[in-house]
Amino acid sequence: MDMLLQFVANGLVSGAFYALSALGLTLIFGLMRVVNFAHGELYMLGGVMGWLATTVLGLNFFAGLALTLAVMGACGWLVDRFLIERVRDQGEEPSILLTIGLSIFLTNTALLLVGTAPLTIEGPLPNKPVFLGPVVLTELRVFAVAACAVLILAAHLVIRHTRLGRAMRATFQDPMAARLAGINTARVYASTFALGTMLAASAGMLLGSIYSTHVSAGGLVSLKAFVVVILGGMGSFAGAIVGGLILGVAEALWGGYISTGTVDIIGFIIVILTLIFKPYGLFSTQVERA
Amino acid sequence: MKFERNTLLVLGLIALAFPLLVGNQYLLHIGIMVLLYAVLATSLNLIVGYVGEFSLGHTAFLGLGAYTAALLSLRLGLPAWATIPLAGVVSALFGVVIGAITLRLRGPYFVIITLAFAEVLRLIANNWVDFTNGPMGLSGVAQPALLADASPLMAKRFYFYLALGLTAVSLYLAYRFVYSNNGRAAVTVRENRFVAQSVGIRPFVYAMRAFVLGAFLAGLAGGFYAHYITFVGANVFGFAFMVSMIIMVLIGGKGTLIGPLLGALLVTLLTEYLRELQELRLSLFGLIVMAVVLFLPNGLMGFLNHRRERGDRAAPDDSATRVQGGPA
Numbered sequence: 001m002d003m004l005l006q007f008v009a010n011g012l013v014s015g016a017f018y019a020l021s022a023l024g025l026t027l028i029f030g031l032m033r034v035v036n037f038a039h040g041e042l043y044m045l046g047g048v049m050g051w052l053a054t055t056v057l058g059l060n061f062f063a064g065l066a067l068t069l070a071v072m073g074a075c076g077w078l079v080d081r082f083l084i085e086r087v088r089d090q091g092e093e094p095s096i097l098l099t100i101g102l103s104i105f106l107t108n109t110a111l112l113l114v115g116t117a118p119l120t121i122e123g124p125l126p127n128k129p130v131f132l133g134p135v136v137l138t139e140l141r142v143f144a145v146a147a148c149a150v151l152i153l154a155a156h157l158v159i160r161h162t163r164l165g166r167a168m169r170a171t172f173q174d175p176m177a178a179r180l181a182g183i184n185t186a187r188v189y190a191s192t193f194a195l196g197t198m199l200a201a202s203a204g205m206l207l208g209s210i211y212s213t214h215v216s217a218g219g220l221v222s223l224k225a226f227v228v229v230i231l232g233g234m235g236s237f238a239g240a241i242v243g244g245l246i247l248g249v250a251e252a253l254w255g256g257y258i259s260t261g262t263v264d265i266i267g268f269i270i271v272i273l274t275l276i277f278k279p280y281g282l283f284s285t286q287v288e289r290a
Numbered sequence: 291m292k293f294e295r296n297t298l299l300v301l302g303l304i305a306l307a308f309p310l311l312v313g314n315q316y317l318l319h320i321g322i323m324v325l326l327y328a329v330l331a332t333s334l335n336l337i338v339g340y341v342g343e344f345s346l347g348h349t350a351f352l353g354l355g356a357y358t359a360a361l362l363s364l365r366l367g368l369p370a371w372a373t374i375p376l377a378g379v380v381s382a383l384f385g386v387v388i389g390a391i392t393l394r395l396r397g398p399y400f401v402i403i404t405l406a407f408a409e410v411l412r413l414i415a416n417n418w419v420d421f422t423n424g425p426m427g428l429s430g431v432a433q434p435a436l437l438a439d440a441s442p443l444m445a446k447r448f449y450f451y452l453a454l455g456l457t458a459v460s461l462y463l464a465y466r467f468v469y470s471n472n473g474r475a476a477v478t479v480r481e482n483r484f485v486a487q488s489v490g491i492r493p494f495v496y497a498m499r500a501f502v503l504g505a506f507l508a509g510l511a512g513g514f515y516a517h518y519i520t521f522v523g524a525n526v527f528g529f530a531f532m533v534s535m536i537i538m539v540l541i542g543g544k545g546t547l548i549g550p551l552l553g554a555l556l557v558t559l560l561t562e563y564l565r566e567l568q569e570l571r572l573s574l575f576g577l578i579v580m581a582v583v584l585f586l587p588n589g590l591m592g593f594l595n596h597r598r599e600r601g602d603r604a605a606p607d608d609s610a611t612r613v614q615g616g617p618a
Contacts, residue, residue, distance in 0.1 A: 096397075097583045106576070109573045223406075272403060
């Protein structure tokens, strides 16, 4: 019984990261109809940037995080303006291929530059254990989960309560009408992509401080983010959070009770089952596919 | 149609003469890899170019074929002439099951679920140690008995002709499929699903046929791979093969029969040329994919066809009556 609670707690911790990394993906899909296959690579770049900022430049964790967010936000903006914009309104396929190409390029270029060694990011807190009843966590993990929650909340506030967020939602509802109302939709798209990139990068850096990060992590992260987004429903904010937590707990339980070697399989089983039985996900309000 | 058929025949004749003119094992090996990739790219093209959906899980069928051939050969001692066709059949059976599930979905959902199937199979191959030997892989797959006392050069020549035979079978099947009612229906579905449905074409049925044929051909290629390399590991399900196949189909031009062949030739030669630079090569591949999507969305064959059609229109001829094999 104690073990069960411990597994669930571990699952919720990793679930928070899944939620944060999936949020960027679902935002980009919901607003731009772009399925970003390079999402995991942006997450990975976040981890690498965080490592560069803290270890190589010697900044402290929070300054490193701010720098990472700024740089990755700019990267996201540029990717949208120079790549995605060229295939906008051409349907899904060109953007899928384009982001697959981007992901191949980013992974292998990073491998070339940084190498395969795991990169550790110095966390802001020591790895001291925290006892919550029968459950043991480390201070760093509690901090990272709190940081996840803060970032998710911040993204929510940006979308709900700022001028940019209103423009995003208007563009999401009807791009043409938004343009007629004087919204610069090209800028909104670029901002959305930048926001999604920043969310992915922050997840990469936070997780890099708990475990370690390495440049070939992107592929698996992309896949897990897709699992979460499909489970929660493409474009759904709440779905990404619930889906992330479900995936985290399911993996922790599978790893704890069945086998640790095949943990990654559970996500794919979830995807296959979701797509067969509830293809729009748990939280999607739209029915759009023919 | 005529143009494609004639080009294919000429290419076939050149390939037939190749091993007789070349006495170099390394060149023959490259030739064999080109042919292997030609089969794979052709099979992926059936799905990407004729179903119009993008599969990232095509390595599932390559891997299934390779493991089937390797297991049949190692556990039951079957010879290569039996294992390679059986590899195709097993892949096709899985194609029926996987297609029945995945072809209900479209766009990004299809991409992700096909990828999920390939990953599940890779994880199973890596973890089910009793059956697949796990990460150690299956080594020592038997070479055909014919080669017991042949010289290495003769063995390479034998494999070259075997691969050429497989390529010919694949292209024949693909050609017959594409220029049949099946193929025309598939092109109609690809171009406009709703128009196709309104004239009585059931998209699912035709997509399924193309998918299963693609799975069968990839399985054959997998079976050949197992016997030629004599080792099969979980990497046959991996993303590296997938990337190569995608690039070949895209560069050559999806929805044409010659395009994937051209792509297989170009990419295999480029891979060999850049062999020393493992990661840089893949970086370049990523850039190539992006460049092709942005600047050459229909691939080389699309570009050439476009040029050819423009030329035809300048010099008036019977282009209006020429049977179009679907716009590339």
